[in-house]
Amino acid sequence: MLDKESLRKEFSVKPDLYYKTKLFESEGFVRKRCIGCGKFFWTADESREYCGDSEHEGYSFMKKDPEDISLEQFWSKFAKFFENNGHAVIERYPVVSRWRQDLYFTIASIQDFQRIENGNMSFEYSSNPLLVPQMCLRFNDIPNTGVTGRHFTSFIMAGQTAFNYPKEGYWRDRTIELNYDALTKIVGVKKKDITYVEDVWAMGDFSEFGPSLEAFSGGLEMVNNVFTQFEYADGVRRELSGKVVDVGWGLERLVWFKSGAQTAYDPVFKDALAYIYKKSGITPDRALYSKVAGQFGRIDLSETKSFEDVELKAVEAAGISTSDYNTIIKPMQAAYAIADHAKTLLFAITDGALPSNVGGGYNLRIILRRIFDFRSRYRMDFDMRELMEIIAKSMSHMYPELSGSIDELEDIIRVEKERYENTRVSAIKTISSIIEKHEKITPEKMRVLYESNGITPDLINSVAASKGVTLELPESSYSSIIKGDFTEKAKKKERFDLDVSGIKKTEKLFYDFALESDSKVLLCSSDMVVLDKTPFYAESGGQEADHGTINGIKVKDVQSQNGVIIHLLDAKPDFKAGSKVHCVVDRKRRMQLIAHHTATHLISAASRSILGKHAWQEGAHKGVTKAHIDIAHYEKLSDKQIKDIEATANSYLQNGIRVKMQEMDRSEAESKFGFSIYQGHGVPVAKPRIVEITGMDGSLIDAEACGGIHAMGIESIIGTIKIIGSQRIHDGIDRLEYVAGLASYKYINSTEEKLSEAAKIAGTDSEKLTVALSQMSKQLSEYKRIVESMKSTDASQAAEKFLSSKEKSIISELDYEMDMLRQIATNVVDADASRIILLYNKSGNVVCIAGNDSGKDASEFLKSSLAKLKAKEFRGGGSKRIAQGMLIR
Numbered sequence: 001m002l003d004k005e006s007l008r009k010e011f012s013v014k015p016d017l018y019y020k021t022k023l024f025e026s027e028g029f030v031r032k033r034c035i036g037c038g039k040f041f042w043t044a045d046e047s048r049e050y051c052g053d054s055e056h057e058g059y060s061f062m063k064k065d066p067e068d069i070s071l072e073q074f075w076s077k078f079a080k081f082f083e084n085n086g087h088a089v090i091e092r093y094p095v096v097s098r099w100r101q102d103l104y105f106t107i108a109s110i111q112d113f114q115r116i117e118n119g120n121m122s123f124e125y126s127s128n129p130l131l132v133p134q135m136c137l138r139f140n141d142i143p144n145t146g147v148t149g150r151h152f153t154s155f156i157m158a159g160q161t162a163f164n165y166p167k168e169g170y171w172r173d174r175t176i177e178l179n180y181d182a183l184t185k186i187v188g189v190k191k192k193d194i195t196y197v198e199d200v201w202a203m204g205d206f207s208e209f210g211p212s213l214e215a216f217s218g219g220l221e222m223v224n225n226v227f228t229q230f231e232y233a234d235g236v237r238r239e240l241s242g243k244v245v246d247v248g249w250g251l252e253r254l255v256w257f258k259s260g261a262q263t264a265y266d267p268v269f270k271d272a273l274a275y276i277y278k279k280s281g282i283t284p285d286r287a288l289y290s291k292v293a294g295q296f297g298r299i300d301l302s303e304t305k306s307f308e309d310v311e312l313k314a315v316e317a318a319g320i321s322t323s324d325y326n327t328i329i330k331p332m333q334a335a336y337a338i339a340d341h342a343k344t345l346l347f348a349i350t351d352g353a354l355p356s357n358v359g360g361g362y363n364l365r366i367i368l369r370r371i372f373d374f375r376s377r378y379r380m381d382f383d384m385r386e387l388m389e390i391i392a393k394s395m396s397h398m399y400p401e402l403s404g405s406i407d408e409l410e411d412i413i414r415v416e417k418e419r420y421e422n423t424r425v426s427a428i429k430t431i432s433s434i435i436e437k438h439e440k441i442t443p444e445k446m447r448v449l450y451e452s453n454g455i456t457p458d459l460i461n462s463v464a465a466s467k468g469v470t471l472e473l474p475e476s477s478y479s480s481i482i483k484g485d486f487t488e489k490a491k492k493k494e495r496f497d498l499d500v501s502g503i504k505k506t507e508k509l510f511y512d513f514a515l516e517s518d519s520k521v522l523l524c525s526s527d528m529v530v531l532d533k534t535p536f537y538a539e540s541g542g543q544e545a546d547h548g549t550i551n552g553i554k555v556k557d558v559q560s561q562n563g564v565i566i567h568l569l570d571a572k573p574d575f576k577a578g579s580k581v582h583c584v585v586d587r588k589r590r591m592q593l594i595a596h597h598t599a600t601h602l603i604s605a606a607s608r609s610i611l612g613k614h615a616w617q618e619g620a621h622k623g624v625t626k627a628h629i630d631i632a633h634y635e636k637l638s639d640k641q642i643k644d645i646e647a648t649a650n651s652y653l654q655n656g657i658r659v660k661m662q663e664m665d666r667s668e669a670e671s672k673f674g675f676s677i678y679q680g681h682g683v684p685v686a687k688p689r690i691v692e693i694t695g696m697d698g699s700l701i702d703a704e705a706c707g708g709i710h711a712m713g714i715e716s717i718i719g720t721i722k723i724i725g726s727q728r729i730h731d732g733i734d735r736l737e738y739v740a741g742l743a744s745y746k747y748i749n750s751t752e753e754k755l756s757e758a759a760k761i762a763g764t765d766s767e768k769l770t771v772a773l774s775q776m777s778k779q780l781s782e783y784k785r786i787v788e789s790m791k792s793t794d795a796s797q798a799a800e801k802f803l804s805s806k807e808k809s810i811i812s813e814l815d816y817e818m819d820m821l822r823q824i825a826t827n828v829v830d831a832d833a834s835r836i837i838l839l840y841n842k843s844g845n846v847v848c849i850a851g852n853d854s855g856k857d858a859s860e861f862l863k864s865s866l867a868k869l870k871a872k873e874f875r876g877g878g879s880k881r882i883a884q885g886m887l888i889r
Helices: 004-013 022-026 071-084 109-113 172-187 251-259 270-280 286-296 307-317 322-350 361-377 384-394 400-437 443-453 457-466 587-611 639-655 666-673 741-762 766-804 818-831 858-864
Strands: 030-033 040-043 114-117 120-123 130-137 154-165 195-202 208-217 220-233 236-250 516-525 528-531 548-550 553-561 564-569 580-585 617-622 627-632 657-663 689-695 700-705 722-730 733-739 809-813 836-840 845-850 873-878 882-888
Touching (some): 004 195, 022 172, 071 130, 071 154, 071 251, 109 114, 109 236, 154 172, 154 251, 172 208, 172 220, 172 236, 172 251, 195 220, 220 251, 236 251, 270 322, 270 384, 286 307, 286 322, 307 322, 322 361, 322 384, 322 400, 361 400, 361 457, 384 400, 400 457, 580 587, 587 617, 587 639, 587 689, 587 700, 587 733, 639 657, 639 722, 722 741, 733 741, 741 766, 818 836, 836 858, 845 858
Antiparallel strands (some): 195 208, 208 220, 220 236, 516 528, 528 564, 548 553, 553 564, 617 627, 657 689, 689 700, 722 733, 836 845, 845 882, 873 882
């Protein structure tokens, strides 16, 4: 089994083969071994003993008077350098990784070009070589963000990539030549201050790997040069025929180094920080912070139990008082984290993600609540919308799309803030209880506290600090609650237990809208049949299977396994492998499924139009009687929103639509329509089948990669779309149920019949039913008032009878419902607190109430009276004051 350490040792034995470059020779770089970690590195400084990692040396690039340079200014020069050196500079990909179903977010620039099909990875790229300013999201360093000066939850990986070497692109010599020139000429690093550390990069499963050279200067990692050279599959290691250079430049770090600021946050978030400080009344003390900035850079809070204890040690070593730490340093760190988290949310929501309790949205909610916690703890008063606008403006040349999401983002934050405020009071009570009881917070308890109460580690520390105590949190406390980068995949279960290995893939006639065929039987096992070609659509993508007959025998289900289509019959056939059979598809069912599937695309498009581009399709089912679609949205859909979605979907039909299906090269489809083609989490195969719906004027309504059958050329069968139900199936997802085609016609007719029947009962006609029901409702309310008044009178009279007796312990059977029994008993003890009364009825309902001066326990009295009541047991609950429930006889 491969591992990084063994590969590192293997590669280091042959440095000329895996690490040495022409530039190292020409510029006089020598190979040395770090006395700190033992890694080999290359340097032009022969006296150097350490590799340059911050693990061994603090930051030495900070300046007393930092250079004023913005992220966009630096990117302009950096991009121009690579453009002049033959690289195409392309636009970023979304931070929501729609084309990689195994990942929630884009975590590295190389991910932009990776496509996985049937477990095999390939690359799709528009230019070679290229440079992309890819915004990446990672959540494993949340506690470090705002503290260390270098950690972010979102950062720009300027991806310098060359593919398919040696046929195209370039390899190690050219990579390091460009690398060295960029570092010395653009970033301004001195030759003797650069070290290149030998390392290894690998995919998580080692399916692809290779040597890497990490460049450091002044204690800061500047760039990682990865040379993807090998693949590993089925226990066999091979050299790739098309090697890939994957250079990841951390743009924020380069700007930090260039500016010489005390943290990377200061130049990157210059305007955002100024706004937070001004609105919150914070006066940043950069001179004070500079005393400890270098030490903070060597901290890793993701691996410690107590964040503040670790920081305090660094603060004390720098000679800073605890008071200054709490009142000056901590608010500055909070401002840094807020700016970072706001940027992450801005990009994520712009690209269609939402804070929630599921999937990647889980981590977005964590950082948003962290912002709320910081604002509350440090009494920061700023407007989130204004902060987002400032961040968007500061990056408007690189990412002009951000400003278009501000309105949507403001609504989402408003809803999330309301949820946060609703849970905050109970959350603080929970934390206070933990402190009082000296309970230990385990990783599992930390996870439950967040998922059940919205309690973050920062909120725990805040409440503990307010009480003057320190709580010991589990190591990697944020790791206990954050979701990993990879999605949790459910294993696919085959519907039919049939071995189809060795069987040729079935020819699919249904895409040509065939309703009949004469086919050859390839496999026949009990009631399951495989044909060489079939007109029957196999259930897929949420669309139910076609039904019909094969040689007159009913087909009740159709499934696909690895491209082989299996037909399930409702009786064992009299034919066998090699037989010729005649297939007939149920046309009526097929047309209804087509209507519902095409309607799904229209409702999906309408939802994005009404709700925003975050309203991603998260799932769907297209049946015969009805269909449903699951839509991502940050709050439960209102009646108006549902009506607007329905009206918009129908407006497409009223104005006329054209449906077109075609197979396209994946790169062409992604380039033409964007990654929204993966609505419903479609798999990015090499040649996706693209369903394109346009208006009669050619305007695009929807385009998706979809393997279903649609109303191409028969658009009129969709008829009217009617949304018949809506429910919140879980946090962040609403389900819309609807009908179209004949199902819509049947639903409307059925509804009209029910209205007519209701009108008859109400003694009016359908048009006047609303008025009649309103009048009946008023009458019912009046009748209810009269009945309640009569009940109250009866209860008073019954209570007076009991009060007229001298009995202090009353047991009686009455012919009343439970609510009347309870009211009578209450009246008795309210009038005479020295009594206890037990009332029951023939149905077994029982209530016992003890007066405050009775000296009796209602629960005990009821249980001790079971024999008198001829009951075996009592099922219910109660207290000393009142007990109620059912008697089991």
